[in-house]
Amino acid sequence: MTPSQIELVQDSFAKVAPISDQAATIFYDRLFEVAPQVRAMFPDDLTEQxxxxxxxxxxxVNGLTNLPAILPAASALAKRHVGYGAKPEHYPVVGSALLWTLEKGLGDAWTDDVAQAWTAAYGTLSGYMISEAYGKAQAAE
Known part of the structure; x- marks a missing residue:
């Protein structure tokens, strides 16, 4: 990720943060719409989730300027998700739902550059998480 992409991700997330509960609701609604099979991995009440x-x-998002600092937490999160039933093929679906949510939440502020920045950020983190949870061969697929 370039410094300008990091800035775009951070600036756009700051615009979504004030509507975080609504954004999270949109995200999970979209995720369960496109991948209903993952619904069973989540509690009935999604408030805490x-x-x-x-x-x-x-x-x-805040740690993107110092990626090595957030990688241990990302690794631990990825390994926990294995226990919940997450598989490598779920990561692209989650990414798609996240980008869709951001597009809806940002409206006109969702530009091609912002989309590319978020795609790069998600690709970087999800690739790392997959390699940590399932091995480097899975991350390359």
Whole structure:
């Protein structure tokens, strides 16, 4: 990721943060719409899950300027997700739902540059998480 991409991700997330609960609701609605099979991995009441999602995103987004500092937490998160039933093929679906959510939440502020920046950020983190949880061969697929 370039410094300008990091800035775009951080600036755009700052615009979504004030509507974090609504954004998290949109995200999970979209995720379960496109991948209903993952619904069973989540509690019936998503209140706490939505808070965890937005808190985790905030840590990651704020940590993009010092990626090595957030990688241990990303590794631990990835390994925990294995226990929940997450598989490598779920990561692109989650990424798609996240980008869709950001597009809806940002409206006109969702530009091609912002989309590319978020795609790069998600690709970097998800690739790392997959390699940590499932091995380097899975991350390359």
């Amino acid at each position: 939505r808070k965890k999602l937005m808190a985790t995103l905030a840590v990651v």
